[in-house]
Amino acid sequence: MTVNDPINVIRLEDICYAYPGTDTNVLNHLDLEINKGHRIGMMAPNGSGKTTLLHVIMGLCRPDSGTITIFGKVLKEEKDFVPVRSKIGLLFQDSDDQLFCPTVLDDVAFGPLNLGFSREDAIDIARMTLERLGIEAFERHITHRLSGGQKRLVAMAAVLAMGPDVLLLDEPTAGLDNKVQKKLIHILNRLDIPYFVISHEFDFVSSVTDRIYSMENGRILKDDEIHIHRHEHVHKHGRHPHIHK
Ligand SMILES: Nc1ncnc2c1ncn2[C@@H]1O[C@H](COP(=O)(O)OP(=O)(O)OP(=O)(O)O)[C@@H](O)[C@H]1O
Ligand SMILES: [Mg+2]
Known part of the structure; x- marks a missing residue:
C-alpha cells in the first residue's frame, strides 16, 4: 500500500518515542495503520503505551x-499537525483535559466554533x-461539577460535534x-468513520x-499474534478476558 492510498487514514511507521529525560522507548519501532472501514480495539496492560500512542498520532x-502519515501527508512539525488535529476526534483518557468551558453547552459548541x-x-x-447522547438536560x-461518567459523555459529545474523519477514543466507557x-455502543456502531478505541472492557x-490489537514492548500486536477471548475456567483470571501466551 502506498502512502497516498486513499484508504489509508493514519499510518505510523517505525515510530520510537521516549519521554524527555528518560531512556526507555515507550514506543519502540511501532507500526500501525488505521484505514477507512477500520474499527480497531486496543486492549493492553496499564503503562504499555496506549495513551502515548494516541498523543504521538496527534502531535x-x-x-x-x-514516520507519521495522516490523510496522505507526512507530518513532522507542529504546523503540519495543526490542520489535521481538527479532523481527528481524540477523546482524552481524562475528561478534565478535554473540558474547560464553564457550561456543558459551551464545551460542546467550542469545537464547531x-x-x-x-x-x-x-x-x-x-x-x-447532546440529544444524540441523551444528555440535553445537562x-x-x-461542567466541572458533573460526575465522572457525565463528564465522559460531555467529552464524547465535544468530540462528535467536531464531525471528525477518524476517532481515537481513550477508554470511552470509564x-x-x-x-x-x-x-455508546449503538452510536459507535452507526458511525461510518474509522476508529481506534482503547478499553479494558472486553x-x-x-x-x-x-x-482487537494489543501492545507489548512498545509495539502493536495484531489479532493474528494474540488471542484475546472470554471463557470460563478456574484460574486466577476467572471470568475476565485475558491473553494466553
Ligand atoms: N509525561 C510522562 N513522562 C514520563 N513518563 C511518562 C509520561 N506519561 C507516561 N509515561 C510513562 O510511559 C509509559 C506508558 O504510559 P501510557 O500512559 O501511555 O500507558 P497506557 O497504556 O495508556 O496506560 P493506562 O492503561 O494506565 O492508561 C508508562 O510507563 C508511563 O509511566
Ligand atoms: Mg492510558
Missing part, C-alpha cells in the same frame, strides 16, 4: 524517529449532539453505567470493533 508527543461555524450554528450542532450545567454504555470492545 502532542513528537517521536524520536519514524473553532471550525468557523457561526455562534448560532455551533449551538445548534452542540444541542443536536446543557446549562457547570465511569459509564450499563445503560449509557449501550447507548464486552464493550468486542461489541464495537472488528479487530
